[in-house]
Amino acid sequence: MSTFLGMPGPPLRGAEPLRGAEPFPAAAEKALADSQLRRNLAHATSTIRAKRAAVVAEVGDWEDLRDAGAAIKADVLTRLPELLEQLEAAVTARGGAVHWARDAAEANAIVTRLVRATGEREVVKVKSMVTQEIGLNEHLASEGIAAVETDLAELIVQLGHDWPSHILVPAIHLNRTEIRDIFRREMPGVPADLSDDPRILAMAAREHLRRKFLSAKVAISGANFAIADTGTLAVVESEGNGRMCLTLPDTLITVMGIEKLLPTFADLEVFLQLLPRSSTGERMNPYTSLWTGVTPGDGPQEFHLVLLDNGRTRALADQVGRAALHCIRCSACLNVCPVYERTGGHAYGSVYPGPIGAVLTPQLTGIDGPGDPNASLPYASTLCGACYDVCPVKIDIPALLVELRARVVDAERGRKVPGGWAAAMKAAAWVMSDPRRFAAAERALGLGRLVRPRRLPPPFSGWTRSRDLPVPPRQSFRSWWHSQRGGR
Amino acid sequence: MRIALIATCLGDALFPSVPRATARLLRRLGHEVVFPAGQTCCGQMHVNTGYLAEALPVVRHHVEVFSAADFDVAVVPSGSCTGSIRHQHAMVARRGGDEPLARRATELAGRTYELSELLADVLGVTDVGAYYPHRVTYHPTCHSLRMLRVGDKPLELLRAVEGIELAELPGAEECCGFGGTFALKNSATSSAMLADKTARILSTGATVCSAGDASCLMHIGGGLSRDHAPVKTVHLAEILASTREDPA
Ligand code: SF4
Numbered sequence: 133m134s135t136f137l138g139m140p141g142p143p144l145r146g147a148e149p150l151r152g153a154e155p156f157p158a159a160a161e162k163a164l165a166d167s168q169l170r171r172n173l174a175h176a177t178s179t180i181r182a183k184r185a186a187v188v189a190e191v192g193d194w195e196d197l198r199d200a201g202a203a204i205k206a207d208v209l210t211r212l213p214e215l216l217e218q219l220e221a222a223v224t225a226r227g228g229a230v231h232w233a234r235d236a237a238e239a240n241a242i243v244t245r246l247v248r249a250t251g252e253r254e255v256v257k258v259k260s261m262v263t264q265e266i267g268l269n270e271h272l273a274s275e276g277i278a279a280v281e282t283d284l285a286e287l288i289v290q291l292g293h294d295w296p297s298h299i300l301v302p303a304i305h306l307n308r309t310e311i312r313d314i315f316r317r318e319m320p321g322v323p324a325d326l327s328d329d330p331r332i333l334a335m336a337a338r339e340h341l342r343r344k345f346l347s348a349k350v351a352i353s354g355a356n357f358a359i360a361d362t363g364t365l366a367v368v369e370s371e372g373n374g375r376m377c378l379t380l381p382d383t384l385i386t387v388m389g390i391e392k393l394l395p396t397f398a399d400l401e402v403f404l405q406l407l408p409r410s411s412t413g414e415r416m417n418p419y420t421s422l423w424t425g426v427t428p429g430d431g432p433q434e435f436h437l438v439l440l441d442n443g444r445t446r447a448l449a450d451q452v453g454r455a456a457l458h459c460i461r462c463s464a465c466l467n468v469c470p471v472y473e474r475t476g477g478h479a480y481g482s483v484y485p486g487p488i489g490a491v492l493t494p495q496l497t498g499i500d501g502p503g504d505p506n507a508s509l510p511y512a513s514t515l516c517g518a519c520y521d522v523c524p525v526k527i528d529i530p531a532l533l534v535e536l537r538a539r540v541v542d543a544e545r546g547r548k549v550p551g552g553w554a555a556a557m558k559a560a561a562w563v564m565s566d567p568r569r570f571a572a573a574e575r576a577l578g579l580g581r582l583v584r585p586r587r588l589p590p591p592f593s594g595w596t597r598s599r600d601l602p603v604p605p606r607q608s609f610r611s612w613w614h615s616q617r618g619g620r
Numbered sequence: 621m622r623i624a625l626i627a628t629c630l631g632d633a634l635f636p637s638v639p640r641a642t643a644r645l646l647r648r649l650g651h652e653v654v655f656p657a658g659q660t661c662c663g664q665m666h667v668n669t670g671y672l673a674e675a676l677p678v679v680r681h682h683v684e685v686f687s688a689a690d691f692d693v694a695v696v697p698s699g700s701c702t703g704s705i706r707h708q709h710a711m712v713a714r715r716g717g718d719e720p721l722a723r724r725a726t727e728l729a730g731r732t733y734e735l736s737e738l739l740a741d742v743l744g745v746t747d748v749g750a751y752y753p754h755r756v757t758y759h760p761t762c763h764s765l766r767m768l769r770v771g772d773k774p775l776e777l778l779r780a781v782e783g784i785e786l787a788e789l790p791g792a793e794e795c796c797g798f799g800g801t802f803a804l805k806n807s808a809t810s811s812a813m814l815a816d817k818t819a820r821i822l823s824t825g826a827t828v829c830s831a832g833d834a835s836c837l838m839h840i841g842g843g844l845s846r847d848h849a850p851v852k853t854v855h856l857a858e859i860l861a862s863t864r865e866d867p868a
Contacts, residue, residue, distance in 0.1 A: 514799025537670025
């Protein structure tokens, strides 16, 4: 297909993993023009939504579980420093090494140093959001180290030189024909007539990966949970590739956001029920790997845990915003979001898309002036509330979005010349806080009966692109009420 | 019961048939309806766009007008305005450092009800004696569903209407894409959501699409009108107010 002028391409990828190159509305506009993408997304999200709803409905005490999940996470955040030290002591006591990274650059440098020390040039990876957040693969590549993704969807995205568009299903924006074409182009040794049968595609990937697993000496993973009192780490997955990475290599390096802690082993009971049902719509995920430090003669003999801040303490300091740190990355909120369903993940410009991305991303990065694309993220929602309803740890995402919108607005207040929105909102507040001014405005509206434009100027042009304006009434309610002396 | 009518700014200025129908219905059910004259707006648009400081005088005005008025309960023919009064007013006051205002706002919110809540929970009626001989599909609106949790109350009220033919709306619980200023700031995404909603409305074969919120209906109606679709939008209050003698 040839590209002609004026045809929107896909959303532009930003230089940073947590910041897009353009604001959400512009990126969304491009994504919406891709009808194949919209079909893929609508199909994938509605399937997973239905699966989730069915397995959640089976659990009689689901609401209690959600309350428990939220309470445990809130507790963790209030005593995070103490719990982190407890974790460090427990991991160290069991033969692991703990490293602290303030930001992406520090974490990348630590991992690079650790890989270098092994003398290896290739590492296998377990799917992990946090290593995407710090751009680890790109950094390792620049240091001459190849990182091979072993999760099927992550591998597809990596081979396609693409970027993930969903937390759990990174290749949700691709269909099987597109995937087949990527394999044919990028995977050594696949037959030229490879079919797009999902089973055949999975077999091809399995063969490719098996070679990598058997030769890998170093693995890099994220973690779903870390238990402070035992020093145990947990990875939850579906394909078994994680299990291979976590057991076969000699050296294991785990990178983890500092908010992933749970106080005790017993707390896992709650989360191992909440997570699989919310994320893949399964009662239980096929593989749950737990490991504690190093076990002589069994599994990796060298274990490093890199604890990453990268904006988390900034979010933690915020009494309201810190709730976003409860997130267990189940992606249920993405799958129910009507905005995400139509724009896909790339429009958000961050490795964390969808409703949680819209509240987490700007908190992790901070907002760098009104021109920052991340300032548009809290507005990427109708506040319909579907995300809050499904969130297993009860993050009130709509309330957080409103709070973050207020932060964006407050940050702009310092500007000498207020923007169009600020001026309009000020004027509206002036009118709406006084009944005489409000009545006068209503009379002015009556003029709209004479001129009912099909197109309005910005910022109202957004309305008339797909909607007619209502015909203003001959008489407002209040004037009718008075004329009828109490509406009789 | 003495019921104060909150007309909402949109109902007052653009859709007066909605507060009129609300008053007519409640009177027919034997209640006294008052309209505190100083009322303007709940401030929802400001809050949801992030202009909390601007919302403060609007919220204060609402609280002052209704604190001064004499009534038992207040009714709002809008799920989202009720949601704003119930879940946002105290927060706006607190953020503005006005704790006494927050307390008064909470007290008022405690006796402010969305129309279907008032009918079902406070007045305890399901059959309001309405007559509406049309094929109707009902869009439940996000804030009624997920902020107020009105559940099936509006549908139960509609089922009891004589002559009505209710057509189930596929994907009813999905947002129509309005979202207040979202429709302007993210108009492409909003339009895509609206197109899916109107297609589903058309698939029901209904001639009327109803909802409990004039703002969502303005959005859906604007889309239907642009497409020249043979479906009109009618607020829940108007259907419930309609009778054989006095049809809507
Ligand atoms: S915010 Fe809640 S629903 Fe969304 S990914 Fe995180 S835990 Fe899951």
